Amino acid sequence: MPGVSAAGNIDVSIEHKKSDPSERDGGGGHPNTCPRCGSHYRDDELAEHLRVCPHCGHHFPVKAHERVAQLADPGTFEEEDGDLRSADPLEFFDLKPYVERLAEAELGTGLGDAILTGRTAIEGHPCRIAAMDFSFMGGSMGSVVGERFARACERAAEDAGALISVSASGGARMQEGILALMQLPKTVGAVGELQDAGGVLLSVLAHPTTGGVTASFASLGDVTLAEPGALTSFAGPRVVAQTTREKLPDDFGLAESNFRFGHVDAVVPRAELRATLSRLLRLFGASR
Amino acid sequence: MSQEAELGLRDRLAQLSGVKLLRGTKLSAELERLQRQLERLRQDTTDEEIWRSVELARHEKRPYTLDYVERMLDDWFELHGDRARMDDHAVVAGIGSLGGRTIALVGHQKGRDLKERATRNFGMAYPEGYRKAMRTMELAGRHGFPLVTLVDTPGAYPGIAAEQHGQGGAIARSQAAMLRLEVPTVAVVIGEGGSGGAIAIAVADRVLMQEHAIYSVISPEGCASILWRDAAQAKKAASAFKPDAAHCLELGVIDGIVPEPEGGAQIDHDAAAVLLREALVAHLDELAAVAADELRRRRRAKFRAMGVLAHV
Numbered sequence: 001m002p003g004v005s006a007a008g009n010i011d012v013s014i015e016h017k018k019s020d021p022s023e024r025d026g027g028g029g030h031p032n033t034c035p036r037c038g039s040h041y042r043d044d045e046l047a048e049h050l051r052v053c054p055h056c057g058h059h060f061p062v063k064a065h066e067r068v069a070q071l072a073d074p075g076t077f078e079e080e081d082g083d084l085r086s087a088d089p090l091e092f093f094d095l096k097p098y099v100e101r102l103a104e105a106e107l108g109t110g111l112g113d114a115i116l117t118g119r120t121a122i123e124g125h126p127c128r129i130a131a132m133d134f135s136f137m138g139g140s141m142g143s144v145v146g147e148r149f150a151r152a153c154e155r156a157a158e159d160a161g162a163l164i165s166v167s168a169s170g171g172a173r174m175q176e177g178i179l180a181l182m183q184l185p186k187t188v189g190a191v192g193e194l195q196d197a198g199g200v201l202l203s204v205l206a207h208p209t210t211g212g213v214t215a216s217f218a219s220l221g222d223v224t225l226a227e228p229g230a231l232t233s234f235a236g237p238r239v240v241a242q243t244t245r246e247k248l249p250d251d252f253g254l255a256e257s258n259f260r261f262g263h264v265d266a267v268v269p270r271a272e273l274r275a276t277l278s279r280l281l282r283l284f285g286a287s288r
Numbered sequence: 289m290s291q292e293a294e295l296g297l298r299d300r301l302a303q304l305s306g307v308k309l310l311r312g313t314k315l316s317a318e319l320e321r322l323q324r325q326l327e328r329l330r331q332d333t334t335d336e337e338i339w340r341s342v343e344l345a346r347h348e349k350r351p352y353t354l355d356y357v358e359r360m361l362d363d364w365f366e367l368h369g370d371r372a373r374m375d376d377h378a379v380v381a382g383i384g385s386l387g388g389r390t391i392a393l394v395g396h397q398k399g400r401d402l403k404e405r406a407t408r409n410f411g412m413a414y415p416e417g418y419r420k421a422m423r424t425m426e427l428a429g430r431h432g433f434p435l436v437t438l439v440d441t442p443g444a445y446p447g448i449a450a451e452q453h454g455q456g457g458a459i460a461r462s463q464a465a466m467l468r469l470e471v472p473t474v475a476v477v478i479g480e481g482g483s484g485g486a487i488a489i490a491v492a493d494r495v496l497m498q499e500h501a502i503y504s505v506i507s508p509e510g511c512a513s514i515l516w517r518d519a520a521q522a523k524k525a526a527s528a529f530k531p532d533a534a535h536c537l538e539l540g541v542i543d544g545i546v547p548e549p550e551g552g553a554q555i556d557h558d559a560a561a562v563l564l565r566e567a568l569v570a571h572l573d574e575l576a577a578v579a580a581d582e583l584r585r586r587r588r589a590k591f592r593a594m595g596v597l598a599h600v
Contacts, residue, residue, distance in 0.1 A: 083599050083600050084597055084599060085597070085598040085599065085600055086597070087596040087598040090528065090529060092529065094515035094516060095515065112600070142595075143594075144595075146594075147595055147597055150592060172483070172505045173505075174506055174514065174515060174529065176595075177505055177529035177530060177539075178504055178529070178531065178536055178539060178541050179541065179594065179596060180505045181486075181487055181503075181504070181505040182487075182591065182595065184459075184463060184487050185467065185487060185491045185591040186592055186594050186595065188460055188463040189464075189588050189591050189592055192464055192468065192588075211484070212483075212484060212505075214456030214460075215444075215456045215460050215484040215487075216459075216463070217460070218460075219454075219457035220457075220461070220464065232456075233451045233455075233456065234446070234455040234456035234459065234484065235446030235450075239446045240447060243445075243446045243447065244446075244448060246448060248448060252448065253451055261452045261453070261454070263454050
């Protein structure tokens with residue numbers, strides 16, 4: 001029963017006794033091997049199925065450009081603010097310098113930072129899109145992610161249009177220190193300006209959406225959708241397990257659990273995402 | 289302060305440390321106070337000093353929100369509960385009188401002894417705590433009360449129920465609520481400004497830090513265990529991400545530093561409260577002269593400009 005425990009905490013609503021969900025993607029197998037059922041695919045096979053396992057339905061991660069290609073009408077996407085790059089205000093150095101990590105990430109992903117933004121159209125409805133890429137430094141949000149997202153909101157607001165955000169992020173980017181934390185109010189404010197202008201934010205939570213992104217724009221959609229099996233929590237399962245020393249529910253933080261607890265409007269399989277967004281764009285009349 | 293003076297100051301701040309000019313960020317505090325604080329910055333903060341702030345910010349005898357409330361406010365009336373589910377004791381909220389003016393106040397609250405620490409959950413709020421905060425913000429907005437927030441948390445509580453009750457969404461909405469307010473708002477980090485749990489109540493017209501407070505995106509231990517894979521490297525992590533007040537001021541994230549008694553606030557709670565009260569009254573007096581919609585516009589512009597960018 002939910003309630004105040006002996007320790008005076010407010011914890012423990014539902015207890016399950018299964019495996020730690022933090023382990024579910026563990027093992028570091030081949031990126032085209034399904035972590036759930038073990039099926040293995042050629043890259044073109046997976047791409048053809050929108051990176052969803054045809055056997056068991058597991059949703060593989062999708063990179064930003066591929067995400068846009070899955071959702072947008074062919075040939076309509078034009079990137080904006082692609083010239084923005086991270087600076088290194090703290091001259092941050094952990095095991096290697098931040099500037100080196102940035103350069104490696106850009107080489108590895110072909111992206112200037114962990115979010116790709118631009119104008120596009122979905123089934124004929126013009127809109128803006130902001131797609132995050134987990135493979136760029138864990139999709140972490142620093143000044144550039146915040147800035148690109150905020151500008152996408154402002155551009156969408158100009159014609160009271162729509163912004164579709166597809167988030168995939170481990171949270172704020174530690175290497176930018178307190179300035180990374182400041183991207184939370186920056187993006188929250190930008191969503192506010194968009195919504196005040198009559199625009200709409202459709203927020204799609206992909207695996208994983210955690211930390212600072214969950215605690216800012218990703219949670220503020222006029223409509224919030226999540227992909228099946230996506231971890232969408234503020235604190236990750238490892239941190240929660242370590243802090244509370246409690247057994248986590250087997251669906252801890254997952255889209256389905258968040259749907260049950262009322263934080264998500266719908267869990268939408270990837271094959272239906274484009275059509276669902278198109279319907280919402282039509283309903284909000286944001287396609288004028 | 290004129291735009292030129294602001295830009296000049298910004299230039300000087302940037303030169304002092306070689307930090308790149310922050311694009312368009314405006315300093316909202318007045319020139320004179322910042323100039324005094326520039327003197328402090330000139331002696332570059334050492335790694336030892338940064339770590340000393342981490343230790344003092346967490347000192348077990350450091351004054352907490354209610355210690356300041358009882359010393360600064362007259363006629364304090366505490367509000368309880370989020371009107372939906374429960375009363376989270378890690379966040380206190382209420383109304384009281386500061387220098388003859390009714391204000392609303394929200395703050396994280398840590399516990400002094402073992403029992404109170406458990407009750408207060410070490411100042412780590414559940415979503416219910418942030419909903420209590422939002423309810424108080426809305427009340428302030430409705431009645432035209434200035435809002436003061438005191439930030440002192442290691443972070444929002446990372447628990448099972450906290451997630452189930454929507455921790456991330458509560459933090460996001462609390463920031464949105466602060467950006468909507470049309471009353472003067474002042475946030476002061478009085479101890480630990482721990483990440484999302486802190487920013488949830490720190491989106492204010494003026495954001496101040498006490499001299500030995502820290503404000504950071506992650507705890508030094510958390511950062512060390514992720515980036516160095518060793519929590520014992522916390523000191524190294526703190527030197528790397530610089531959570532101390534001087535560096536936060538330099539980065540344009542805060543608007544001013546509130547001095548503490550010699551040796552730290554824990555040595556003399558009364559003296560610390562006098563200094564904090566002076567700062568609050570001064571900032572609220574300044575903000576009282578600004579029109580409501582202009583306050584909101586400036587607040588939004590300030591946070592919109594946060595960050596440092598490069599171009600290719």
